[in-house]
Amino acid sequence: MNYQPQRVVVKVGSNVLTKDDGSPDRERMAKLVKQLVFLKEQGLQVVLVSSGAVAFARNTINFDDKTESVVRKQILASVGQIDIIYAYKDLFHAEGHRVAQIVVTPQDFLSRRHFLNIKGCLSGLLNHGIIPIINENDAVAVTELMFTDNDELASMTAAMIDADTLLLLTNVDGIYNGHPDDPAAKVIERVRRKSTGMGRYITSSKSSLGRGGMQSKLKMAKKAAYLGIHVFIANGNRDNVLHDFYNKTLSATYFEPESSKPNPKKWVAHSDNFAKGEVVVNEGAREALHAGEANSLLPIGMVSVSGDFSKGDIIRIIDEKGEEIGLGKAEYGSKKAVGKVGMSKQKPMVHYNYLYLFEYHSI
DSSP: OOSOOOEEEEEEOHHHHBOTTSSBOHHHHHHHHHHHHHHHHTTOEEEEEEOOHHHHHTTTOOOOTTSOHHHHHHHHHHHHHHHHHHHHHHHHHHTTOOEEEEEEOGGGGSSHHHHHHHHHHHHHHHHTTOEEEEEEOTTTOOGGGSOSOHHHHHHHHHHHTTOSEEEEEESSSSOBSSOTTOTTOOBOOEEOTTOOOGGGGOOSOBOSSSSOBHHHHHHHHHHHHHTTOEEEEEETTSTTHHHHHHTTOOOSEEEOOOSOOOHHHHHHHTOGGGOOEEEEEOHHHHHHHTSSSOOOBOGGGEEEEEEOOOTTOEEEEEETTSOEEEEEEOSSOHHHHHHHTTOSSOOOSBOGGGEEEGGGGOO
16 A cells, blocks of 8 residues: 555444444444544544444344334334444544434435535535444335445445545455465455456355445445545454554555546446446447447447436446446436437437446456
């Protein structure tokens, strides 16, 4: 790491904030808060994305057998969110720092306007020296309305506020070249730009306390790095993990960033859940988009259009084999787009600045 971080998003997983019995690890939380304060007092702007709300209430409420699992989680999240934010507030206040709570759902990022509204709020808090603490609103976000996990929320947040660094804190030292329990396995210290094949090192297991696993962390780390963000997957249970990050002695998996991308592209990259339609493109268009140059999607490369979408909506871009190759903001509504399929000398269907290709974060 040969850069000086200035704006950092730190995501703390449930497996860091809880003990083996599922109860809150308040001692670990207090240590992390002191480290976050240390970063802030070195002049860094810090945003905390914290899991753990459900765990904070898990052992305090007794449910009868008739209570549905979704309702149980909503109740736990509602109660636990109060407990965890009060715990953070007390710990940060003891260190002389103020915090703010922001709870969001994916729908809050549905439009570019909503995206910019949240960005404005977070930037305002940071510029006033207040540490934002962000979590998904689990009380209302269920099933298809949920983020994949807080790794996705953290990656989206880092892109939204133009952070230079994303730290994903979990209960292992990073991505290993084997199973973490294997004594012969070693941490992969550096992931190069556009490297692929990392997924073969990842098991499908995940935390019993959270939705995410290492597969999700890898995917979101690759996406954030493509957008120009320095990403670290590190062990939040290690003492002084954030001090080590600041002192550039952190043992972790580090993802090299590519060049920073325009803010609109960052929004599109995290809009997969909001696509309103699909455009199928021919092989020539696919090759042009992947040529490494700043190419937009032109109507001449379109084979078909499906879905009911308006100008400004997010659409999926698919090749003739049915493979999804990217996302983009539509410059035409669906009716107009159908009439321009295969036509030359037309303005782009998706402008390059609003185009995100999946190839760049393949795992």
